[in-house]
Amino acid sequence: MAPYSHVTSTFLQRCSICLDVFTDPVSTPCGHNFCKSCISEHWDNNDNYQCPLCKKAFHPRPELYVNTFIKELVAQFRHEVQQEPNIYSSDQQAAKAGEVPCDVCSEPKLKALKSCLVCLTSYCQTHLEPHLTRSGLKRHQLIHPVENLEDRMCRKHEKPLELFCKTDHTCICNHCTYSDHKSHDVTLLKDQREEQKPKLKKTEAEIQQMIQERRLKIQEIQQSVFTALMESIQRGLDQLLEKIQEKQRSTEEQAEDFIKELEQEICELEMRSTEMEQLSGSEDHLHFVQRFTCVKAAPSMKTWTKVSVRPSYEGTVVRAVSELEKKLTEDMRKMFEAELKRLQQYEVDLTLDPDTAHSNLILSDDGKQVHDGGVKKNLPYKPQRFTVWPSILAKESFSSGRFYFEVQVKGKTYWDLGVVRESINRKGGSLPRPPDGFWTITLINGNQYYGCADSYVLLSVKSGPEKVGVFVDYEEGLVSFYDVGSSVLIYSFTGCCFSDKLRPYFCPWSNYGGENSAPLIITPVRH
Template identity: 35%
Template sequence: MTLPVNKRVDPVFFHNKRSQLADMTTASCLLSEDQFRCFVCQNVFTDPVSTPCGHNFCKNCVTETSHADVPFQCPICQRMFFPKPELQVNTLIAELLDMFRRSAQRQNREPVRGDFFCRTRSNAFKIFLFCLFLIVSSQVKYGPHLKEEAKGKKPESPEENKLSAVHLEQLFTEVMKKEIPRLLIRAELMKAQRYAVDVTLDPDTLHPKLVLSADRKQVRCCDPQKNLPHDLKRFLYYKYVLGEQSFSSGRFYFEVQVKGKTNWTLGVAKESVKRVGLIRLRPQFGYWSLTVRNGKEYSGLSEPPVHFSLQSRPEKVGVFVDYGEGLVFFYDVDAAALIYSFTGCFFTERLHPFFGTGHNNNGTNGEPLIITAVRLPE
């Protein structure tokens, strides 16, 4: 979340709030333990884990009663995942919680207005929390130039304009509940992007009617006059193509632009997948993929498939694979959001990036899939 350009932080705000901020330096705010409470047991996290949908719980709270043969359901958003994800301790949250506890033990905590602020020596954590404080501040009516004056009402006096600690805590808590999951997913995406690989499309696997760009970075449907030579590697009935590169260990990541398309499929496929006849895009047949139809109907092609919708349509999708851990993640790159994930996969042979353009649909799905260069975080 960034500070809107049309909502700058007015120096008057800080002048009027000096009495409230006098007890903390530029970024010495730290949340209370309430920010680290598990939704299920309402206790402070023990071995915190993050679900694929971005929510956090104690590990035992979401694993001790779950079974491998039934879908996993998030207790907060009710989203279903199958196969059941193998939840690992989220080291970032664990470190933040440990930092909070050590800071409280190491120093004499001096509560300020409801035990909301205390001191910490971690500069990075200070800056992080101060940025969130500014975000909250930007949402508060703190100057005479806002809506009340626009309606002809008398501007508030400095005393009336003071922000109570209770109000600040409520706003801060609301922002943190929304932003911490996003920040954690963004951090995971940035980490995944460091495993970016150069991917090109394999013309030998290209469906006969698909059109490949000269640099083998783009593919679109379709050229009805085109007739490629028969090849045992080629997809003959479905408009698919594999990447030339293959991977049998480690981690890899690539990004694909899907802007303007209403139908597409992305993922990875094992090298020996079936290319002719009826093809079922399921893990048991060697495909781990995400598909969209009619621009809004998303499906994670697990067994059974998981159907869902998104608030906004991704324009660029990132695909991350951890071969050894059996993970396949799909990200909305621009929103830094997790779209879908496969966990607990068992890979036994080389994997290729996998692409499906969908039908042209009279031009409504004529845009190409474009493999784009990954912009690494600075």
């Protein structure tokens, strides 16, 4: 049996007002059939009661009764359409996630080819055919398939939104012009689009200007944070210098007191020395004996051997430097944390692409983890698969804007991370450096970190990160790597010229007999 009868598909089951399958079909005295709601609303909005088809007038307004025969035909028609099997032609595919499915197909639903703004239904190639061949349906407006077609219907009149009310700045249906929007300035949506289209470029330029202003504001804020940090450092240095100068003054005052005391004692000793010389030349025995006793009995002097003047700068400086270092470290930590939090708002959800995976790699079921299994699997040849490096790409690609993702590297002794051009050579012969389409950093031997620039750059990493954050600004040509645990910047590629799609790149390296068996794990950002 055919999916539905040609008789029931072309005769009596579609209303000539709404052009859809009858709902509560009624017959006028002239013998024409309409949906009860359609003809009732048509007469409610007109002063006379004419048949929309033959224009025969009725006085008074006739009573309308449901045509049970046509209602049964419509019920049979609907049942046959629901029972129609899906016909998968060679060029038709089942709708995937993110694609608009056909509203008529039973499961599995085919991918919709068009959506009808009159029927408010999306159709695959098979179910679209009536709209392409039948005169009544050819007048319907077809567009590229879209979801939520009910949003294109007037909620009050359940009719397509085809007009734009300039008075109220809203989209309306034809029936709205007889009620809420009567006497308003109304135009077709198509005409309104043509009127607004020239303004689009101006609006886009304004938006780009606003984006640029906000990027400049970000730079200004970042610069102000850095300036504040430098001012804090300068204040710390000024305070340290002030303490040193204060200690210097105290030491100088102490030295001056010692010198005065020493000079006074020298003066006394010189006087005694002079008296001793005079006494040594005296021939008067009595005078000699009497004066020698007085000179010998002179007051004892201070012992200066253990007296010294050593400024105690060391303890003061060490404490001050320690306090300054502590404050500087804390300020830097807060600045790095704020910067990383700002970048984390650009987080993207990544999934590893098994079609690009080297044959040694093992992926988790959720596509978030990868490690080297140490054994080469027999996989089908794919041009996008890595065959030399044990590497894999994410499914997602990016050709504009900013994006950020985090990868757990805990327990690994070797790894590569970053982004690459989608068109890189995956069969060998390329080095992981920017000219060959790689913007990555690497860990080898468990503690040696390198930036894979034109020549390898040894990175100063105090402690091995357990989680690495990767941030990319496509337009700015920036690729940055962060230690998520300490919020510290590890390395940045700047001034990059991107012209191709970028894809996140992961290389867990070889297993090395279990030494490097831990996986690379794409983890969600913890805010």
